[in-house]
Amino acid sequence: MIQNLTVGVTTIAFSKNVKLMNQLNSLGFKKVKKNEAGKRFTTEELVSFLKDCDVAIIGLDLITEEVLAQIPSLKAISKYGVGLDNIDFEACEKHNIKVFYPQGVNKRSVSEMTLGFMLSLCRNLYVTSNLLKNSIWNKSGGMQLSEKTIGIIGVGHIGKDVISLLKPFNCKILVNDIISQKEYYKANNLTHVSKEEIFKNADIITIHTPLTDKTKNLFNKSTLSLMKETSFVINTARGGLFNQDDLKKALIAGDIAGAAMDVYDIEPPTDLGLLGIPNLMNTPHIGGNSKEAVQAMGEAAIERILDFFNS
Incomplete structure (x- = not known):
């Protein structure tokens, strides 16, 4: 199943982490995209980046009705980090998109x-x-x-x-x-x-x-x-x-x-x-960004994708 999926990683910290990206690339997904720009996407940039993705690994990106209405291929969102106020859960449910998020990893x-x-x-x-x-x-x-x-x-x-x-x-x-x-x-x-x-x-x-x-x-x-x-x-x-x-x-x-x-x-x-x-x-929002927490949050985001699509 996962060999047919395109994964888009929007979060900067995950995209910059060589170990996490290597781990994700080694799992056999059809395609893995990362945030090459190293900056927070605007709404238009986020839509453009995710338009061909089946799965998104997101951080603080705003996931709204406006965004989801323009990316019909998206099937699941895996949250990197623990805050959820940037995700419109009603819009996700409307578009039949599963949302996975960790608890307490950082x-x-x-x-x-x-x-x-x-x-x-x-x-x-x-x-x-x-x-x-x-x-x-x-x-x-x-x-x-x-x-x-x-x-x-x-x-x-x-x-x-x-x-x-x-x-x-x-x-x-x-x-x-x-x-x-x-x-x-x-x-x-x-x-x-x-x-x-x-x-x-x-x-x-x-x-x-x-x-x-x-x-x-x-x-x-x-x-x-x-x-x-x-x-x-x-x-x-x-x-x-x-x-x-x-x-x-x-x-x-x-x-x-x-x-x-x-x-x-x-x-x-x-x-x-x-x-x-x-x-x-x-400080520049680094509370959850220790080296150990970055790794744990990234691994948790990956595991939830695998659990869902391999079940």
């Missing part, structure tokens, strides 16, 4: 980065390092992460992995999730509270939820105003969870002590005023 990559953000923000590592590059000797060493109150919004695969990494620091952990997980909370000494209580009481807040209508702009002027002036926020999930203008104003006004972002409304981000704020750590 959790350690993201959770390690989240812990790194926590340590860097608490100990003032980022700010003092940048100052020293400009010959400013600032010995403000911040505060220890140990024994602090951490707020975690979203206790799924990544949220749970962050919790496991925090155990040696003896933190008080406040959690909030739409799914009841009482036994897990009890077993790990977690306190389930409202989002409002997390905003008011946490020294550090990190969010690990999907981007939905209910979570969009969850961090905004109102919620940020509830936070302590000494607290930090971290977003390694989706850019739309934060109102970036409100975050920028809160940081400049000193309403919160600092923030770390790996994701943005527009990627690459264009708001240089936001990126230039001294107490904002910003």
Whole structure:
């Protein structure tokens, strides 16, 4: 069956990974196409690239009704990565396209980065390092992460992995999730509270939820105003969870002590005023892109295609 299939790989990270591409090419597909341009496709470019494909391995590409209506040969989509807000599932169902996606394959990559953000923000590592590059000797060493109150919004695969990494620091952990997980909370000494209580009481807040209508702009002027002036926020999930203008104003006004972002409304981000704020750590959406996670996500995307077409 697979010898009759053309596979299109739109995601840049997968296309650049020699090991993954060699693995995909060795499986006997009729044709394997990769993103040679090394850039995010526009809608028109995505349609042109996938027009003769039976299967697509996608990353953050927007899979909409407009796109699917123009590529009738497509039978399946295999997601590289864990975010799903870029896929219109109703449109996929309408066009009889199967969608496969992994769960938790990059959790350690993201959770390690989240812990790194926590340590860097608490100990003032980022700010003092940048100052020293400009010959400013600032010995403000911040505060220890140990024994602090951490707020975690979203206790799924990544949220749970962050919790496991925090155990040696003896933190008080406040959690909030739409799914009841009482036994897990009890077993790990977690306190389930409202989002409002997390905003008011946490020294550090990190969010690990999907981007939905209910979570969009969850961090905004109102919620940020509830936070302590000494607290930090971290977003390694989706850019739309934060109102970036409100975050920028809160940081400049000193309403919160600092923030770390790996994701943005527009990627690459264009708001240089936001990126230039001294107490904002910003990285180019690399949370799930450790070498190990890239390989695991790619292999998971391939395995789901094989499982479906060989079953």
